[in-house]
Amino acid sequence: MTATTWIITGTASGLGRSLANAALANGHNVVAALRNPDRMAGLAAAHPGRLLPVDYDVTDTAAAPGLVQTALDRFGRVDVLVNNAGRAVVGAVEEVGDRQLRDLMDLHLFGPAALARAVLPAMRAQGSGTIVQMSSQGGRTSFPGVSAYSASKFALEGWSESLAGEVAPFGIRVMIVEPSRFRTGFHSALEFTDTADAYGALAPIRSDMADVAGRQEGDPDRAARIITDLVATDDLPLRLPLGAEAVQRLYAAYQRDLDGVVRLADLARSADFEGVAPSVRPV
Known part of the structure; x- marks a missing residue:
């Protein structure tokens, strides 16, 4: 397998760490972008010259060009960018403030967008x-x-789907990974809002999100191998559901939405002007 260079964000633990391990195991170079590069010291020692830990804050969009340039200076090229860093806030819409919502948008949309542009x-x-x-x-x-x-994840997916169409003519591919629950530190680091009395009914959801840590069915090492194997193929999907629960829930969601379109199709069509030719779009 030809060695390639990967930039992976959020490699301190979880899927990011597993992806770094998998890429290194396949002989690739990895630029590991994380807030505390010391956490990669052991892995760097095990792969001298092929792992470069870099102090990086995904939400600092101005730093994105510097991270890419660091990778280019060290390895000469960048073949794969993995925007992995993430976290979650659990709470009702009324309980989540502007700061919390903006922070997730910074982390899951604006940060990845800046790195992709760079x-x-x-x-x-x-x-x-x-x-x-x-x-x-x-x-x-x-x-x-x-x-x-x-x-924030819906926004990332819409942005990425558009990106995929724009960059395909240049030989650049995009894959959106949609995991279910994997046994990482994600659920241990959840941020929970203060609970308003009106939303006490969300208590079972809060408990489920908090108590699943350590019992998730997804294996991050297996997930990382699937991702790295797909990246090495010529048949990269735009979307990759990952884990049995993701397959089940996403299939049900698509079916529900499709049923809704079919049920409302005639009513929806009646909103158009009569006698006007259907739209013709370039894509």
């Missing part, structure tokens, strides 16, 4: 590259208590 010129120049966006099953379907998290 890396695209190099990928276009070399005529190849892959951008992996770590979303969630919550980036395609949502439920009470996770509005802020889902909003």
Whole structure:
């Protein structure tokens, strides 16, 4: 396998750490972007010259070009960008404030967008590259208590789908990964809002989100191997549901939405002017 260079954010633990391990195991170079590079010291010692830990805050969008340039200076190219860093806020819409919502948008949308913009010129120049966006099953379907998290992941997915069409002519690919629950530190680091009396009914959801830590069915190492294997193929999907629960819940969500379109199709069509030709779009 030809060695490539990966930039991966959020490598301190969880899926990010597993992805770094998998890429290194396959002989690739990894630029690990995280707030505390010392946490990668052991892995760096095990892979001398191929792992470069970098102090990086995803929400500092002005730092994105510098991270990409660091990778180019060290390894000469960037083949894969994985926007992985993430966290979640659990609470009803009325309980989540502007700061919490904006913080998640900074982390899950504006940060990844800045890194993608920074890396695209190099990928276009070399005529190849892959951008992996770590979303969630919550980036395609949502439920009470996770509005802020889902909003930021929905935004990332819409942005990424447009990106995929724009960069395909340059040989650059985009894959949106939609995991279910994986056994990482994600659920141990959840931020919970103060509970308003009106939303006491969300208590079971809060408990479920908090108590699942350590019991998640998803194996992050297996997930990382699936992602790295797919990146190495010529048949990269735009979306990758990851985990049995993701398959089940996303299938149900798509079916529900499709049923809704079919049920309302005639009513929806009646909103158009009569006798006007259907729209013709370039895509």
